[in-house]
Amino acid sequence: MAGGVVWIGVVAVLLAGVVALNVAVLRLNMQLDRLARERADLRAQNAALSVQLSSQASAPRIQRLAAKRLGYVQATPDQTSYVTLPH
Amino acid sequence: MNRLVNRRIRLLLAVLTFAFAGLLLRATWLQGVRASSLARLGQTQHRETVALPASRGTLYDRTGIELGLGERATTVYANPKQIANPHAAAAAVEQTLGLDANRVYPELADQTRGFVYIEREADPAQAAALQRLKIAGFGFYPEERRSYPQGSVAAQVLGYVGIDGNGLAGLELQFDHQLSGRAGQETIVKDPAGRVIDVQQQRPERPGRDVFLTVDHSIQANAEEVLRQTVEKWHAKSASAVVLDPRTGGVLAMAVQPGYNANRYPSAPRDLQRNRTVTDTYEPGSTFKLITVAAALSEHLVSPSTRFTLPYSLRVADRVIHDAEPRGTVNYSVAQILAHSSNIGAIELAEMVGRTRLSSWISRFGFGRVTGIDYPGESPGIVLPPDKWSGSTIGNVPIGQGIAVTPVQMAAAYAAIANRGVWSRPHLVDHVSGGGRPSLQRHRLVSPQVASQLMLMLKDVVAEGTGTYAAMPGYQVAGKTGTAQKPDSHGGYATGRYVASFVGIVPASRPRLVILVMVDEPQNAIWGGVVAAPAFQQIARFDLQYLEVPPDAPTNAPTG
Numbered sequence: 303m304a305g306g307v308v309w310i311g312v313v314a315v316l317l318a319g320v321v322a323l324n325v326a327v328l329r330l331n332m333q334l335d336r337l338a339r340e341r342a343d344l345r346a347q348n349a350a351l352s353v354q355l356s357s358q359a360s361a362p363r364i365q366r367l368a369a370k371r372l373g374y375v376q377a378t379p380d381q382t383s384y385v386t387l388p389h
Numbered sequence: 390m391n392r393l394v395n396r397r398i399r400l401l402l403a404v405l406t407f408a409f410a411g412l413l414l415r416a417t418w419l420q421g422v423r424a425s426s427l428a429r430l431g432q433t434q435h436r437e438t439v440a441l442p443a444s445r446g447t448l449y450d451r452t453g454i455e456l457g458l459g460e461r462a463t464t465v466y467a468n469p470k471q472i473a474n475p476h477a478a479a480a481a482v483e484q485t486l487g488l489d490a491n492r493v494y495p496e497l498a499d500q501t502r503g504f505v506y507i508e509r510e511a512d513p514a515q516a517a518a519l520q521r522l523k524i525a526g527f528g529f530y531p532e533e534r535r536s537y538p539q540g541s542v543a544a545q546v547l548g549y550v551g552i553d554g555n556g557l558a559g560l561e562l563q564f565d566h567q568l569s570g571r572a573g574q575e576t577i578v579k580d581p582a583g584r585v586i587d588v589q590q591q592r593p594e595r596p597g598r599d600v601f602l603t604v605d606h607s608i609q610a611n612a613e614e615v616l617r618q619t620v621e622k623w624h625a626k627s628a629s630a631v632v633l634d635p636r637t638g639g640v641l642a643m644a645v646q647p648g649y650n651a652n653r654y655p656s657a658p659r660d661l662q663r664n665r666t667v668t669d670t671y672e673p674g675s676t677f678k679l680i681t682v683a684a685a686l687s688e689h690l691v692s693p694s695t696r697f698t699l700p701y702s703l704r705v706a707d708r709v710i711h712d713a714e715p716r717g718t719v720n721y722s723v724a725q726i727l728a729h730s731s732n733i734g735a736i737e738l739a740e741m742v743g744r745t746r747l748s749s750w751i752s753r754f755g756f757g758r759v760t761g762i763d764y765p766g767e768s769p770g771i772v773l774p775p776d777k778w779s780g781s782t783i784g785n786v787p788i789g790q791g792i793a794v795t796p797v798q799m800a801a802a803y804a805a806i807a808n809r810g811v812w813s814r815p816h817l818v819d820h821v822s823g824g825g826r827p828s829l830q831r832h833r834l835v836s837p838q839v840a841s842q843l844m845l846m847l848k849d850v851v852a853e854g855t856g857t858y859a860a861m862p863g864y865q866v867a868g869k870t871g872t873a874q875k876p877d878s879h880g881g882y883a884t885g886r887y888v889a890s891f892v893g894i895v896p897a898s899r900p901r902l903v904i905l906v907m908v909d910e911p912q913n914a915i916w917g918g919v920v921a922a923p924a925f926q927q928i929a930r931f932d933l934q935y936l937e938v939p940p941d942a943p944t945n946a947p948t949g
Contacts, residue, residue, distance in 0.1 A: 335585035346461035356538035361607035380862040
């Protein structure tokens with residue numbers, strides 16, 4: 303009689319363990335899905351920022367702004383000095 | 390009493406037996422007969438197979454600046470059968486996506502259709518605004534939209550990608566296989582609230598590979614700007630330029646003007662979308678004399694100092710050919726023939742070489758066949774085989790008429806001279822991520838000695854010949870001007886329609902750049918030395934400064 307009660311307890315604990323495990327897997331899967339979506343969003347943001355960065359770094363744009371706002375002009379080769387360093 | 394009880398028990402037993410029999414039959418019906426269809430129905434409600442789109446690779450310039458990359462977009466579609474109020478739905482579309490409600494309404498009101506696109510690759514923020522309105526019948530899915538952050542810079546070189554993400558032109562087409570990734574797929578199980586609770590099968594997406602170009606966006610943008618000004622100044626039809634590194638054949642810039650904004654390719658005229666430096670041919674005129682002189686030198690028929698007595702005009706078969714400027718009879722060396730771009734002198738040299746050997750040299754320089762540049766739709770040019778030459782051909786071809794070449798062919802030929810006689814295949818792509826650098830394709834065209842003699846002669850062209858406008862302080866420039874009449878559709882030449890060009894090498898003592906400028910149908914002036922040489926000078930001046938190339942002209946001495 304006592305052995306039967308022990309067995310019932312063991313089976314109950316095992317069943318509770320299986321349920322707990324399944325719940326944990328479920329939670330992890332949901333977390334995984336959320337993270338995957340987050341990753342996709344971050345990648346999209348990253349691409350959008352790259353587009354912005356590239357267009358901001360565009361040479362014609364910088365030259366135009368330098369000329370307009372700061373009055374800079376492109377140096378000519380004869381205005382540039384090169385120094386030969388001794389070896 | 391007992392009999393009554395027994396009867397009631399039997400009645401209860403019968404009722405229970407019937408009830409259980411009914412349940413058993415129902416269970417057998419559901420589990421056996423309708424099992425598969427019900428299982429399928431259940432699966433569609435909680436299982437879903439979704440595509441995992443693969444992002445397209447990025448196109449980078451030489452310095453690592455993105456020239457073409459993928460951006461997330463949202464495609465909005467609708468099922469008109471589920472749209473309860475098309476008027477209100479169209480108004481919501483106009484309010485959020487900015488589309489014309491009058492255009493959208495007929496689509497949404499068409500109850501015969503179950504699927505219509507409202508906007509492909511819409512702005513994700515605008516699509517999200519529509520989604521938040523929770524109007525039944527609208528659907529949304531993510532897509533990738535190709536973006537060209539530099540706008541019009543290198544638009545013809547990059548090409549474009551179609552609405553379905555396939556490369557349709559330019560490098561996007563040429564490297565479509567590498568740039569395209571492989572879409573993934575996963576089967577997910579969702580709970581009643583639509584949350585993913587299990588992933589049953591998964592094939593991850595494989596993103597496309599990045600492509601790194603030899604093109605430099607600053608050099609490219611400057612070349613385009615110079616060409617734009619040149620077209621405007623000379624009211625020309627168009628202008629093209631190629632900037633090559635003669636040591637490797639790497640293309641630093643390939644510019645065509647007028648251009649267009651790569652982000653708005655569907656609305657750009659087809660004519661503007663062509664990379665004319667590769668796909669279009671032109672009669673090169675005097676820049677081709679380099680090949681005639683190279684053939685005569687390589688065949689050991691002349692030296693740079695060999696002198697010729699040259700009349701102003703010469704009859705070749707049924708044609709009379711003369712030099713560009715009226716003059717008396719002159720005595721020119723081979724170097725002077727090139728410096729003064731004498732047609733008569735070039736024809737004299739060609740006649741010494743002969744049609745068969747000259748044809749062979751033309752072919753050796755790569756004219757009449759594609760260079761093999763990594764760009765789609767390359768033209769081989771038009772070169773007559775020697776057996777098809779007429780009596781007057783020897784008076785045309787040596788001076789660059791009656792032959793059609795592409796700008797990239799001509800730039801590659803000059804690059805070979807700059808590279809001590811070794812021709813390198815021009816290329817736009819340095820490497821593809823995940824792969825090694827492709828080996829350079831090169832072969833010798835002329836001996837180093839002949840290349841060196843030609844370089845000296847080309848320096849004279851800029852120092853005292855027809856290309857003086859190409860000279861710049863601090864640097865020695867070698868180059869050749871070209872002015873060619875354009876052929877008409879009747880087999881002759883059109884009056885007043887010319888192509889002006891200049892091909893230059895700089896610094897001449899240690900060449901780093903070969904720059905070809907070609908201006909199509911300039912007005913008011915037609916000469917390569919007047920129209921194209923200044924554009925070359927402007928491009929070269931910027932590039933040398935930008936690339937920090939030290940000057941090579943002797944100090945305290947007149948330059949170029």
